[in-house]
Amino acid sequence: MAQSVAGCLQCGLSLDSQQKEFCCDACSLLYKVLNEQKEFQIANPQIQPFSFLDQDEFKDLYCLDVEQKTMRFFAKGMHCTSCVHLVEKLPEFDEGITESIANFPNSTVTVKINGLGRFSRVAALLKEIGYEPIPIEKSADSTNYLQQENRKLLIKIAVAGACAANIMLFVIPVYAGLTGTYLTVFLWLTMILFLPILFYSATPFYLGAWSALKSRSLSIDLPIVVAMLSGFSLSLYNLLIGSSEVYFDSLASFLFLILGTRFLLKRYQQKHLFIGSLGNLFAVEKVWALIENQWILRPSSQIKLGDIIKIKSGDKLPCDGTIATHEAYLDLSLFSGESLPRKLGAGQTVYAGSKVVGDEAILNVTAIGSQTRLGSMLSNIELMSVKKSRLVNFTDRASQVLLLVVFGIAGVFFIFHAQTSVVEAFNRSLALLIVACPCAMAFGTPLAFGVGVRRASEAGIYIKNANILEKLTQVKNLVLDKTGTITLGQLKLISSVPAKIPQETVDLLLALEWNSDHPIAHALRNEWGAKQPSLSLQNICEISGQGVKAVYNEREVAFVGETQAHAAEIVSSLFIDGKKILELHFADEIRPDTLMTVHQLKKMGYEIWLSSGDHALSVKKVAQQSGIDANKALASQSPEDKLQLVSRLNPAIMLGDGANDSLALGQSSVGIAVKGGMDLSLKASDVYFSKQGISSLLKLIKISHSTVKTVKRNLWIALVYNLIAGVASLMGYVDPLIAAVLMPISSAFIVVSSIQGENT
Amino acid sequence: MNVIELMIPMALLLGAGFVGAFIWAAKRGQFDDLETPAHRMLADEPNERKPQ
Numbered sequence: 001m002a003q004s005v006a007g008c009l010q011c012g013l014s015l016d017s018q019q020k021e022f023c024c025d026a027c028s029l030l031y032k033v034l035n036e037q038k039e040f041q042i043a044n045p046q047i048q049p050f051s052f053l054d055q056d057e058f059k060d061l062y063c064l065d066v067e068q069k070t071m072r073f074f075a076k077g078m079h080c081t082s083c084v085h086l087v088e089k090l091p092e093f094d095e096g097i098t099e100s101i102a103n104f105p106n107s108t109v110t111v112k113i114n115g116l117g118r119f120s121r122v123a124a125l126l127k128e129i130g131y132e133p134i135p136i137e138k139s140a141d142s143t144n145y146l147q148q149e150n151r152k153l154l155i156k157i158a159v160a161g162a163c164a165a166n167i168m169l170f171v172i173p174v175y176a177g178l179t180g181t182y183l184t185v186f187l188w189l190t191m192i193l194f195l196p197i198l199f200y201s202a203t204p205f206y207l208g209a210w211s212a213l214k215s216r217s218l219s220i221d222l223p224i225v226v227a228m229l230s231g232f233s234l235s236l237y238n239l240l241i242g243s244s245e246v247y248f249d250s251l252a253s254f255l256f257l258i259l260g261t262r263f264l265l266k267r268y269q270q271k272h273l274f275i276g277s278l279g280n281l282f283a284v285e286k287v288w289a290l291i292e293n294q295w296i297l298r299p300s301s302q303i304k305l306g307d308i309i310k311i312k313s314g315d316k317l318p319c320d321g322t323i324a325t326h327e328a329y330l331d332l333s334l335f336s337g338e339s340l341p342r343k344l345g346a347g348q349t350v351y352a353g354s355k356v357v358g359d360e361a362i363l364n365v366t367a368i369g370s371q372t373r374l375g376s377m378l379s380n381i382e383l384m385s386v387k388k389s390r391l392v393n394f395t396d397r398a399s400q401v402l403l404l405v406v407f408g409i410a411g412v413f414f415i416f417h418a419q420t421s422v423v424e425a426f427n428r429s430l431a432l433l434i435v436a437c438p439c440a441m442a443f444g445t446p447l448a449f450g451v452g453v454r455r456a457s458e459a460g461i462y463i464k465n466a467n468i469l470e471k472l473t474q475v476k477n478l479v480l481d482k483t484g485t486i487t488l489g490q491l492k493l494i495s496s497v498p499a500k501i502p503q504e505t506v507d508l509l510l511a512l513e514w515n516s517d518h519p520i521a522h523a524l525r526n527e528w529g530a531k532q533p534s535l536s537l538q539n540i541c542e543i544s545g546q547g548v549k550a551v552y553n554e555r556e557v558a559f560v561g562e563t564q565a566h567a568a569e570i571v572s573s574l575f576i577d578g579k580k581i582l583e584l585h586f587a588d589e590i591r592p593d594t595l596m597t598v599h600q601l602k603k604m605g606y607e608i609w610l611s612s613g614d615h616a617l618s619v620k621k622v623a624q625q626s627g628i629d630a631n632k633a634l635a636s637q638s639p640e641d642k643l644q645l646v647s648r649l650n651p652a653i654m655l656g657d658g659a660n661d662s663l664a665l666g667q668s669s670v671g672i673a674v675k676g677g678m679d680l681s682l683k684a685s686d687v688y689f690s691k692q693g694i695s696s697l698l699k700l701i702k703i704s705h706s707t708v709k710t711v712k713r714n715l716w717i718a719l720v721y722n723l724i725a726g727v728a729s730l731m732g733y734v735d736p737l738i739a740a741v742l743m744p745i746s747s748a749f750i751v752v753s754s755i756q757g758e759n760t
Numbered sequence: 761m762n763v764i765e766l767m768i769p770m771a772l773l774l775g776a777g778f779v780g781a782f783i784w785a786a787k788r789g790q791f792d793d794l795e796t797p798a799h800r801m802l803a804d805e806p807n808e809r810k811p812q
Binding site for chain 1: 764768771772775778779782783786787789791792793795796799800802
């Protein structure tokens with residue numbers, strides 16, 4: 001069959017412009033094996049970088065079982081059918097591996113080994129076939145817990161559904177006019193079938209109502225419980241006195257629907273959160289520690305005060321400490337938002353989360369865990385999120401009002417009508433409670449939010465807390481972070497003097513900066529390609545803090561940056577034999593979509609603030625380029641300043657990517673973390689954009705508007721329905737037949753209305 | 761004896777049987793991951809493929 005469509009030859013996924021035949025290495029490998037009758041050949045993998053996984057300290061941390069034979073890895077890069085297939089083939093590559101099970105939606109692989117197997121080899125094999133293996137810590141792994149919870153809820157739903165369906169079956173003849181002994185038998189059967197729902201499936205509602213009552217608030221669970229219990233007792237009473245006004249069928253289907261919609265909302269949120277966050281949350285936490293004069297790799301959690309640790313270039317500090325070597329270069333952007341690394345001397349204090357650039361750094365540990373600056377920020381953020389989850393939003397309030405009104409009317413009616421007939425009054429008020437079904441709130445709202453969350457996740461926006469969909473439509477203050485959020489977050493070559501650079505100079509510069517991890521080296525490689533030039537340089541050495549020099553063609557070349565701490569640009573120059581021949585200008589540019597997004601947001605009436613840790617000149621320039629008012633662009637902001645700004649503007653939406661934004665993200669009404677951010681900002685935020693830049697915000701606002709519209713429409717439907725049905729039942733016009741027909745119709749109406757949403 | 765007296769318990773037993781089967785399946789993790797198995801079955805096994 002001819003391949004006419006541009007898709008991966010193996011799995012058929014569409015390819016991006018840089019890929020030729022296959023979407024990934026897994027596909028190309030599988031294709032070769034399948035079509036050229038080859039055996040799998042895996043080159044001997046590099047075990048050494050993963051050998052720490054065989055140490056007992058790390059096994060304790062990562063192994064899922066007591067025998068220490070199972071480990072779960074996050075396999076970064078798993079994305080197609082071939083990936084699943086290849087990853088599950090691990091036991092064929094190594095006789096020490098007995099089982100390998102992929103979880104595609106979560107991008108994880110659970111690997112079991114036998115006595116011959118070693119985890120370092122498992123990780124090395126995963127790496128070799130093209131996935132970045134990140135072992136998942138046992139304690140950080142919520143999968144098992146969620147799995148158990150989901151299974152329990154699923155069984156509850158199944159029981160409720162089966163019972164509800166069977167009850168329906170038995171009430172059909174009753175409505176059709178059954179009389180005599182069979183009527184009694186069938187009604188008793190519906191009662192018995194309702195018992196599993198009452199005592200088993202409905203337990204989440206009892207727990208929810210009770211915990212809300214304990215914290216002195218009304219939750220939607222309470223009216224559900226009251227309606228269910230009172231409906232049950234009324235029906236049971238009628239059953240005992242021989243009346244056929246029995247409502248078990250309505251109650252059962254009502255509970256089944258609520259449980260089902262809640263489960264769906266939960267699944268959506270769990271699923272998308274997991275993919276969105278895992279890659280960032282589970283970085284390998286290991287560090288070299290000096291133990292008895294030897295450098296030994298240890299889990300970060302076992303580092304103690306006073307230990308001496310060594311951090312390699314590109315790694316992050318796991319704890320606070322003072323520099324023990326002569327000097328070190330650190331990327332402090334986590335706290336300051338500054339894009340350039342800073343030079344720090346011996347004895348200076350550095351904080352956990354900073355990144356080491358250049359040579360490795362040796363530190364004396366001065367604070368660990370929650371004592372670090374990062375740790376205290378984290379505990380603040382956790383406090384904030386607890387407070388936030390207690391806030392009541394409009395839909396909750398509306399449901400509470402509606403419920404209080406219904407309860408009130410029922411109570412008042414009972415008191416007045418009781419003077420004529422107590423039994424009749426009790427019957428009618430309870431009929432009101434059952435008929436005035438809180439479906440709009442009980443499952444219409446979660447369903448509408450669930451649809452909103454799903455639509456957002458399709459657009460790459462992951463929502464942790466569905467309530468923010470409502471808040472987004474009310475809040476008009478927007479605070480943006482600069483570096484990495486509205487700018488690219490990395491240096492880019494913007495101009496040079498002279499403008500045209502000969503190829504020989506390009507090669508020379510690439511060769512000079514080849515081994516460097518400095519942002520400027522990255523900028524050069526991004527600009528000119530990452531191919532190692534074939535120039536031979538002698539005596540390459542770093543001029544600390546300034547640049548590099550070397551000998552080329554017996555001439556001395558030097559590439560030196562001018563440290564202009566207060567300029568919006570960074571200038572670096574190339575010297576040959578002391579003569580300046582080239583000047584390069586670098587800056588952190590704004591993202592191409594920023595200007596358009598800011599413009600549209602302003603048109604929608606948003607007040608946009610820019611809050612950055614960077615210095616005034618570059619902030620001013622970026623504000624100008626992106627169309628943000630100069631008086632709302634604030635520079636040199638510490639994490640605490642950002643927090644203050646957000647609480648002053650309260651309520652406000654905050655968008656950011658660094659840990660220096662996380663306090664503000666936690667405090668804001670809606671905190672949004674942008675891709676590229678680190679775990680702290682993810683923890684503090686309510687929403688995660690998996691696409692870089694702020695343009696997803698427009699989509700999110702649109703979705704939240706349509707969701708809130710749907711919720712409000714549901715509430716209106718419920719209000720009108722409740723008024724009519726409520727009055728009718730108080731007048732005594734609603735007999736069980738009409739109630740049983742009306743309830744499912746109104747529920748179906750709400751379900752259709754929620755799923756349909758606003759077709760935007 | 762009316763046939764319905766036999767039918768009702770049988771219908772209920774049948775229903776209970778299916779609920780039991782569902783609970784068994786859920787507890788063994790059949791519904792934990794609804795996506796990966798769909799991918800798993802798509803891939804061919806190299807050994808089973810006939811030479812062309």
